[in-house]
Amino acid sequence: MEGKSSQIYDGISSYGSFSPLNSFFRMPLAWRFNRAPAGVEVFFTTRMGGASAPPFDSLNLGFHVGDDPELVIRNRTTVSEICGFDPASITAPRQRHTGAVRLVEQEEEIGAGADREESVFDPCDGLVTAFRHVPLLLNFADCLPVVLATDAPRPAVAVLHAGRRGLMEGVIAGGVALMTGLGAEPAGITAALGPAIGPCCYEVGPEISRQFEARFGREAVQGESVDLAAAAIIDLKKTGLAPANIHLLDICTCCDKDFFSYRRDGTTGRHAAVAWIR
Numbered sequence: 381m382e383g384k385s386s387q388i389y390d391g392i393s394s395y396g397s398f399s400p401l402n403s404f405f406r407m408p409l410a411w412r413f414n415r416a417p418a419g420v421e422v423f424f425t426t427r428m429g430g431a432s433a434p435p436f437d438s439l440n441l442g443f444h445v446g447d448d449p450e451l452v453i454r455n456r457t458t459v460s461e462i463c464g465f466d467p468a469s470i471t472a473p474r475q476r477h478t479g480a481v482r483l484v485e486q487e488e489e490i491g492a493g494a495d496r497e498e499s500v501f502d503p504c505d506g507l508v509t510a511f512r513h514v515p516l517l518l519n520f521a522d523c524l525p526v527v528l529a530t531d532a533p534r535p536a537v538a539v540l541h542a543g544r545r546g547l548m549e550g551v552i553a554g555g556v557a558l559m560t561g562l563g564a565e566p567a568g569i570t571a572a573l574g575p576a577i578g579p580c581c582y583e584v585g586p587e588i589s590r591q592f593e594a595r596f597g598r599e600a601v602q603g604e605s606v607d608l609a610a611a612a613i614i615d616l617k618k619t620g621l622a623p624a625n626i627h628l629l630d631i632c633t634c635c636d637k638d639f640f641s642y643r644r645d646g647t648t649g650r651h652a653a654v655a656w657i658r
């Protein structure tokens with residue numbers, strides 16, 4: 381993989397597994413993951429094509445950043461129309477950079493966080509479900525979105541908020557554990573890693589980079605910068621996923637201005653990973 385020297389990336393597929401979904405004006409509104417198991421849909425949105433004003437311009441999908449909630453709802457509706465899901469069924473947690481992952485298993489939990497910041501899933505940085513027609517939506521602006529999906533023994537999907545702290549707290553293992561609790565074999569799980577800040581832009585200093593190295597090994601650290609995708613891949617392999625089933629949309633959110641970046645812009649909007657079972 382270009383620019384990545386580490387063996388961690390051997391056998392991991394990249395851009396070829398994703399395709400851009402463009403607007404009428406040829407703006408990339410989202411990236412679709414094309415290797416999901418049958419019946420599962422996975423999208424990673426960009427910041428393009430929404431209604432929000434600066435500094436949330438324009439496709440901000442997060443309620444917690446200070447944007448007008450009516451515009452966030454309008455943006456979520458725009459995404460639902462493009463991608464093809466019911467916006468009233470969006471199920472979203474209140475993310476707090478933890479390792480907490482929860483199962484959506486009660487009918488009354490569907491729609492939590494669809495139109496507001498508050499959610500019954502709080503604190504929570506990953507959702508898993510086997511329900512059909514329940515789009516799990518999590519927000520990002522540099523942290524790594526990790527979507528897990530399987531179709532055996534029945535379809536199940538997970539969306540995980542894998543930032544530096546969530547990874548340290550085991551959000552990957554937590555997500556895989558809930559998937560296996562639904563009957564999935566780790567070797568039958570496909571993972572899609574969306575856009576996130578790359579080691580090119582994520583210098584964290586000596587103390588945090590040493591902690592990260594102690595937890596994930598030398599390959600997850602470059603100098604005093606951390607590599608979120610490498611750390612996620614290390615944990616995905618450790619939990620039993622096959623490298624051939626791990627797909628990385630290798631885009632740095634801090635380098636690429638099509639995406640929101642907290643590191644680059646401070647106060648800004650949030651793009652999303654959204655996945656559901658048809």
Ligand SMILES: [Zn+2]
Pocket residue numbers: 577578579580581632633634635
């Ligand atoms: Zn970068």
